[in-house]
Amino acid sequence: SQQGEEDPQALSIQEGENATMNCSYKTSINNLQWYRQNSGRGLVHLILIRSNEREKHSGRLRVTLDTSKKSSSLLITASRAADTASYFCATGARAGGTSYGKLTFGQGTILTVHP
Amino acid sequence: SAVISQKPSRDICQRGTSLTIQCQVDSQVTMMFWYRQQPGQSLTLIATANQGSEATYESGFVIDKFPISRPNLTFSTLTVSNMSPEDSSIYLCSVRDSGELFFGEGSRLTVL
Numbered sequence: 001s002q003q004g005e006e007d008p009q010a011l012s013i014q015e016g017e018n019a020t021m022n023c024s025y026k027t028s029i030n031n032l033q034w035y036r037q038n039s040g041r042g043l044v045h046l047i048l049i050r051s052n053e054r055e056k057h058s059g060r061l062r063v064t065l066d067t068s069k070k071s072s073s074l075l076i077t078a079s080r081a082a083d084t085a086s087y088f089c090a091t092g093a094r095a096g097g098t099s100y101g102k103l104t105f106g107q108g109t110i111l112t113v114h115p
Numbered sequence: 116s117a118v119i120s121q122k123p124s125r126d127i128c129q130r131g132t133s134l135t136i137q138c139q140v141d142s143q144v145t146m147m148f149w150y151r152q153q154p155g156q157s158l159t160l161i162a163t164a165n166q167g168s169e170a171t172y173e174s175g176f177v178i179d180k181f182p183i184s185r186p187n188l189t190f191s192t193l194t195v196s197n198m199s200p201e202d203s204s205i206y207l208c209s210v211r212d213s214g215e216l217f218f219g220e221g222s223r224l225t226v227l
Contacts, residue, residue, distance in 0.1 A: 044218075088158070
C-alpha cells in the first residue's frame with residue numbers, strides 16, 4: 001500500500017516562482033527521499049533526508065522533515081521551465097523490519113513551470 | 116552512483132505473450148528491486164531480486180506471473196508472463212547504493 005500522500009497533486013507556476021510540494025506518511029521511517037520523473041521515464045534521485053535531520057539543501061532544492069507530524073516538504077526556488085516533471089517522495093523503513101531497504105512511494109505531484 | 120541500463124526501453128506486446136526485461140548495473144550491488152508504474156500512478160514494488168536465490172515478492176505479486184532471475188550482482192531479469200492489457204505499465208529496475216535508490220530508464224510495455 002502507498003504510505004506517502006503528496007499534495008498538491010498538480011501545481012502550475014510561472015518561471016521564477018517557488019514551488020512547494022508536501023508529503024505525509026504514516027509509519028516510522030529511516031529516511032525520506034525525493035525523486036523526479038520526466039515524462040514517464042526513469043526516476044532521478046534528488047535528495048535524501050535522514051530521520052534525525054530537519055532540513056537539507058541541494059542547489060535550488062530545500063527539503064524539510066518533521067517526524068512529529070510525519071511530513072516533509074520539497075521547495076524548489078526560482079523555478080525554471082526545465083523543472084517541469086513529476087516529483088515523488090519515498091520513505092525508507094527503519095532497520096530491523098522486513099521492509100528495510102525498500103522504499104514506499106507517494107502518489108506524486110505534477111509540476112508545470114510556464115516560461 | 117550506479118549506472119543502470121534496461122532493455123527493451125519500450126515494446127508493444129500481444130495479449131497472452133510473455134516478455135523479459137533485462138537490467139544491467141555497472142557495479143556490483145547487493146540490493147536490486149523491480150517496480151511497476153501503471154499509467155498515471157506512482158511506483159509499486161514488485162519484488163526484491165536476490166542473488167542466487169528466489170526473489171522476494173510483495174503482496175499482490177506472484178512468481179508465476181513475474182518470474183525474476185538474478186544470476187550475479189550486476190544483472191537481473193523480470194519476465195511479465197501471459198500478458199493482458201492490465202499489464203501495460205512502465206517497469207523499472209532499481210538498485211540500492213549508500214542508502215539511495217537509483218533507477219534505470221524503465222521499460223514501457225503496451226499490451227494490446
